[in-house]
Amino acid sequence: xxxxxxxxxxxxxxxxxxxxxxxxxxxxxxxxxxxxxxxxxxxxxxxxxxxxxxxxxxxxxxxxxxxxxxxxxxxxxxxxxxxxxxxxxxxxxxxxxxxxxxxxxxxxxxxxxxxxxxxxxxxxxxxxxxxxxxxxxxxxxxxxxxxxxxxxxxxxxxxxxxxxxxxxxxxxxxxxxxxxxxxxxxxxxxxxxxxxxxxxxxxxxxxxxxxxxxxxxxxxxxxxxxxxxxxxxxxxxxxxxxxxxxxxxxxxxxxxxxxxxxxxxxxxxxxxxxxxxxxxxxxxxxxxxxxxxxxxxxxxxxxxxxxxxxxxxxxxxxxxxxxxxxxxxxxxxxxxxxxxxxxxxxxxxxxxxxxxxxxxxxxxxxxxxxxxxxxxxxxxxxxxxxxxxxxxxxxxxxxxxxxxxxxxxxxxxxxxxxxxxxxxxxxxxxxxxxxxxxxxxxxxxxxxxxxxxxxxxxxxxxxxxxxxxxxxxxxxxxxxxxxxxxxxxxxxxxxxxxxxxxxxxxxxxxxxxxxxxxxxxxxxxxxxxxxxxxxxxxxxxxxxxxxxxxxxxxxxxxxxxxxxxxxxxxxxxxxxxxxxxxxxxxxxxxxxxxxxxxxxxxxxxxxxxxxxxxxxxxxxxxxxxxxxxxxxxxxxxxxxxxxxxxxxxxxxxxxxxxxxxxxxxxxxxxxxxxxxxxxxxxxxxxxxxxxxxxxxxxxxxxxxxxxxxxxxxxxxxxxxxxxxxxxxxxxxxxxxxxxxxxxxxxxxxxxxxxxxxxxxxxxxxxxxx
Numbered sequence: 001x002x003x004x005x006x007x008x009x010x011x012x013x014x015x016x017x018x019x020x021x022x023x024x025x026x027x028x029x030x031x032x033x034x035x036x037x038x039x040x041x042x043x044x045x046x047x048x049x050x051x052x053x054x055x056x057x058x059x060x061x062x063x064x065x066x067x068x069x070x071x072x073x074x075x076x077x078x079x080x081x082x083x084x085x086x087x088x089x090x091x092x093x094x095x096x097x098x099x100x101x102x103x104x105x106x107x108x109x110x111x112x113x114x115x116x117x118x119x120x121x122x123x124x125x126x127x128x129x130x131x132x133x134x135x136x137x138x139x140x141x142x143x144x145x146x147x148x149x150x151x152x153x154x155x156x157x158x159x160x161x162x163x164x165x166x167x168x169x170x171x172x173x174x175x176x177x178x179x180x181x182x183x184x185x186x187x188x189x190x191x192x193x194x195x196x197x198x199x200x201x202x203x204x205x206x207x208x209x210x211x212x213x214x215x216x217x218x219x220x221x222x223x224x225x226x227x228x229x230x231x232x233x234x235x236x237x238x239x240x241x242x243x244x245x246x247x248x249x250x251x252x253x254x255x256x257x258x259x260x261x262x263x264x265x266x267x268x269x270x271x272x273x274x275x276x277x278x279x280x281x282x283x284x285x286x287x288x289x290x291x292x293x294x295x296x297x298x299x300x301x302x303x304x305x306x307x308x309x310x311x312x313x314x315x316x317x318x319x320x321x322x323x324x325x326x327x328x329x330x331x332x333x334x335x336x337x338x339x340x341x342x343x344x345x346x347x348x349x350x351x352x353x354x355x356x357x358x359x360x361x362x363x364x365x366x367x368x369x370x371x372x373x374x375x376x377x378x379x380x381x382x383x384x385x386x387x388x389x390x391x392x393x394x395x396x397x398x399x400x401x402x403x404x405x406x407x408x409x410x411x412x413x414x415x416x417x418x419x420x421x422x423x424x425x426x427x428x429x430x431x432x433x434x435x436x437x438x439x440x441x442x443x444x445x446x447x448x449x450x451x452x453x454x455x456x457x458x459x460x461x462x463x464x465x466x467x468x469x470x471x472x473x474x475x476x477x478x479x480x481x482x483x484x485x486x487x488x489x490x491x492x493x494x495x496x497x498x499x500x501x502x503x504x505x506x507x508x509x510x511x512x513x514x515x516x517x518x519x520x521x522x523x524x525x526x527x528x529x530x531x532x533x534x535x536x537x538x539x540x541x542x543x544x545x546x547x548x549x550x551x552x553x554x555x556x557x558x559x560x561x562x563x564x565x566x567x568x569x570x571x572x573x574x575x576x577x578x579x580x581x582x583x584x585x586x587x588x589x590x591x592x593x594x595x596x597x598x599x600x601x602x603x604x605x606x607x608x609x610x611x612x613x614x615x616x617x618x619x620x621x622x623x624x625x626x627x628x629x630x631x632x633x634x635x636x637x638x639x640x641x642x643x644x645x646x647x648x649x650x651x652x653x654x655x656x657x658x659x660x661x662x663x664x665x666x667x668x669x670x671x672x673x674x675x676x677x678x679x680x681x682x683x684x685x686x687x688x689x690x691x692x693x694x695x696x697x698x699x700x701x702x703x704x705x706x707x708x709x710x711x712x713x714x715x716x717x718x719x720x721x722x723x724x725x726x727x728x729x730x731x732x733x734x735x736x737x738x739x740x741x742x743x744x745x746x747x748x749x750x751x752x753x754x755x756x757x758x759x760x761x762x763x764x765x766x767x768x769x
Contacts, residue, residue: 060093091105309342474532
């Protein structure tokens with residue numbers, strides 16, 4: 001029996017408060033309230049509560065929220081009745097722009113009608129699309145279009161949906177002139193998808209071809225790139241599979257015409273992987289599974305922009321469909337062994353289905369089900385999945401009884417001991433698995449083996465053991481990073497003994513980086529490699545890390561070559577920074593200035609959080625001085641000020657000392673040719689520099705004052721004052737520079753009044769840096 005309806009009409013804050021309470025009632029099972037009440041009973045209670053109320057939504061916002069809550073309660077007819085009753089009054093409330101308000105409520109009307117009277121919703125779709133297309137330019141209609149397109153799909157109103165594509169492009173085209181070709185092509189791809197939905201294969205193919213022509217014929221300023229072609233291919237493939245050869249040919253022609261310089265071998269190999277995936281997928285869609293599986297290995301490599309490993313999951317499905325279960329089991333084990341998102345989940349599900357009814361591969365399925373529970377990454381990936389029927393030890397015992405020497409069994413047990421820092425037990429197990437099977441040696445497992453060696457063995461014995469290979473360039477990079485950083489290596493060792501010194505670890509780091517580089521470049525050259533040999537960005541990071549190592553070994557030309565390879569594959573600021581420091585190391589002033597110029601502009605145009613002008617601007621000023629290009633120092637002084645002024649107040653405080661140190665150094669180099677510009681700035685900061693009470697910054701101010709004969713007494717005093725601030729943090733170079741600075745300034749003072757002193761304002765013979 002229904003309770004009487006409340007006579008007070010809810011609106012405004014009271015309405016919103018009521019809806020919040022109703023929503024909380026539905027979700028009380030997450031609080032301390034009795035959670036034994038079923039979801040269905042909660043829904044029924046909230047519906048009864050709603051039916052007891054009288055609502056008077058005062059504006060569009062109130063009406064939308066109330067309408068949507070009725071929909072949430074699965075009462076679409078009630079939601080729509082409410083909308084019709086209060087629509088006109090809400091539109092007159094003026095809480096939104098009139099056109100915006102009408103478009104929103106039009107979409108709500110269609111949304112609820114689709115749930116109980118789909119035929120009545122279809123005629124409303126086109127007027128709603130026209131209303132969205134007519135909205136003022138300052139209203140972002142993106143969400144409206146997304147909602148409208150979803151509703152058109154739900155209504156299966158394919159022709160109207162196609163008209164909506166044209167309306168949307170007409171509205172948006174004026175705002176995306178720089179990317180019009182790309183967006184026009186995607187609109188045509190959407191039309192192809194709609195044609196496919198209505199089973200019009202001819203129309204789908206025509207739309208895809210039109211999209212291909214749009215990208216191919218785009219003007220150069222549209223900057224159509226390979227990724228845009230791949231976006232089109234991903235959408236075209238399911239709806240017009242036969243169009244793929246034409247698309248790839250058009251892509252090749254267009255990029256050959258517009259890419260200058262042409263892409264590096266690394267980029268070309270990376271692209272070829274994506275193309276092979278498309279071709280394999282096209283074969284599978286055409287029912288040619290054997291052809292798809294023949295192409296699949298060339299596409300089954302991890303790429304930079306992959307979201308997990310979906311292609312391996314697809315290949316796994318093809319193998320099962322082709323009744324090639326041994327290969328499917330091997331791939332499933334590989335995916336789980338290395339905890340690859342998407343494919344490992346697919347492999348886990350396959351193991352759950354097959355264990356118990358597939359004796360031939362039971363060991364493989366058991367290992368997968370054990371690792372799903374013992375590997376932390378797998379546990380995270382499977383957090384939303386049903387657990388295996390048995391605990392991990394059940395499956396490990398099963399494998400031990402049948403294949404006691406299986407390397408994956410040893411690996412699983414070894415990693416379990418390593419996680420508990422039981423290194424004595426972990427080491428022999430990891431040696432017989434990771435140490436002997438390079439295809440298992442991913443970065444995590446390889447690092448665990450080295451940590452176990454260092455923790456369980458005397459250092460000499462650990463280093464004498466065989467170098468552990470890894471069949472993955474990315475794995476080589478990853479273990480190199482861990483070995484290079486004691487903060488990463490130490491926790492893996494469990495603190496059982498001291499971490500080997502950086503000097504001891506350095507040859508290992510260098511070798512792993514070089515092994516990784518060789519594997520990457522072998523793949524770029526041949527297209528043949530393992531899953532972790534094709535990631536462009538990891539290659540670029542490896543090039544940077546190895547170049548840093550080479551710079552410290554004074555192998556500057558090799559470092560420069562690596563930085564250029566990195567820039568040609570996946571550019572980021574550290575490569576430009578490395579090129580500059582390589583030029584500095586080679587004492588190449590022209591290259592130093594050119595590299596610094598490029599680094600500065602890159603930092604202005606891109607996000608480069610490690611950019612620190614105070615680390616290199618003074619060196620640039622020295623190079624300009626040596627090149628007789630002193631006037632250009634003024635440009636870099638302006639840049640230093642610009643950088644500092646762009647910092648927030650907190651960063652300015654933390655960077656103030658380094659800013660002043662860099663500024664004094666640059667002004668020193670500038671002072672011999674433009675003393676009239678330098679002295680006011682020296683005086684403006686002199687008190688602050690002296691207040692720092694440190695040697696370097698005050699010494700550089702004293703050096704700058706040497707350019708003024710009338711101020712040499714002050715320069716000598718400042719040199720001596722700076723020497724008094726030498727401390728334990730100052731190295732031998734600073735102490736030597738302090739002594740020679742005092743001697744130089746005193747000599748200049750003594751010689752100041754000699755009439756035969758040459759007047760060379762460019763660079764007095766007695767000024768050294």
